[in-house]
Amino acid sequence: MNGKNKEAIRVLGIGGSLRKGSYSMAVLRAAGKLLPDGAKFEVADLSGIPIFNQDNELKPPQSVVKFKKQIREADAILFCTPEYNYGIPGYLKNAIDWASRPHGDNSFKDKPAAIISSSGGMFGGIKAQLQLREHFVYLDMHAVNDSIAVSNVEKKLDSDGELTDEYTIRRIKELLKELIEWTDRIAVEK
Ligand SMILES: Cc1cc2nc3c(=O)[nH]c(=O)nc-3n(C[C@H](O)[C@H](O)[C@H](O)COP(=O)(O)O)c2cc1C
Numbered sequence: 388m389n390g391k392n393k394e395a396i397r398v399l400g401i402g403g404s405l406r407k408g409s410y411s412m413a414v415l416r417a418a419g420k421l422l423p424d425g426a427k428f429e430v431a432d433l434s435g436i437p438i439f440n441q442d443n444e445l446k447p448p449q450s451v452v453k454f455k456k457q458i459r460e461a462d463a464i465l466f467c468t469p470e471y472n473y474g475i476p477g478y479l480k481n482a483i484d485w486a487s488r489p490h491g492d493n494s495f496k497d498k499p500a501a502i503i504s505s506s507g508g509m510f511g512g513i514k515a516q517l518q519l520r521e522h523f524v525y526l527d528m529h530a531v532n533d534s535i536a537v538s539n540v541e542k543k544l545d546s547d548g549e550l551t552d553e554y555t556i557r558r559i560k561e562l563l564k565e566l567i568e569w570t571d572r573i574a575v576e577k
Contacts, residue, residue: 396567398422399461400430403468403479403515408548410540411505411512415467417550418503418559423567431457433482444488451485458486458494463570464528465563466519467503470512475519487526495526499573501566502534503559511536529573531565 419428435450504512513536543552
């Protein structure tokens with residue numbers, strides 16, 4: 388254990404929706420506010436990332452250069468994704484593909500991560516989580532086993548997009564605590 392200061396942890400939030408009124412992005416922002424005081428949190432902007440084409444991987448666009456830098460500088464990654472057709476949305480997969488390339492320059496390598504999913508349905512996007520975990524294996528990421536699937540998500544947010552559901556708030560706090568402890572456990576001197 389390298390004793391990294393838990394209060395100074397930098398967490399990068401990666402969301403799976405570009406939708407203006409996105410529920411999952413609202414949950415992600417809410418999670419950021421539930422981190423301990425002093426923790427740094429930012430949400431990656433995937434909106435400018437073009438469709439991946441391997442022909443361009445050695446000359447990535449600025450949006451990808453920025454995304455990869457944000458990942459590298461983060462101590463831990465917090466994903467919050469909706470479920471599209473039992474998987475993660477294409478733009479999230481697309482952003483992950485960019486950040487994993489070129490070969491030997493995978494920005495996600497060794498990063499601790501935690502997963503939240505959300506859905507208007509009763510299963511909370513759990514199948515998208517499982518797909519994301521499969522990607523983590525190839526990406527060499529280390530996810531905490533716990534996760535949260537927020538079902539009926541629109542009922543858990545108020546009209547301003549603030550998370551109001553006490554149970555979900557408590558679960559997110561627990562997950563963040565686990566992520567911070569896990570990050571501290573697996574931190575390595577770079
Ligand atoms: C293309 C598409 C596929 C979807 N597939 C699923 C699904 O497999 N499971 C599910 O629970 N909801 C599914 N939904 C509903 C989404 O969970 C819902 O639209 C959600 O609000 C999207 O997340 P957002 O609010 O963060 O944009 C799908 C929605 C879209 C647009």
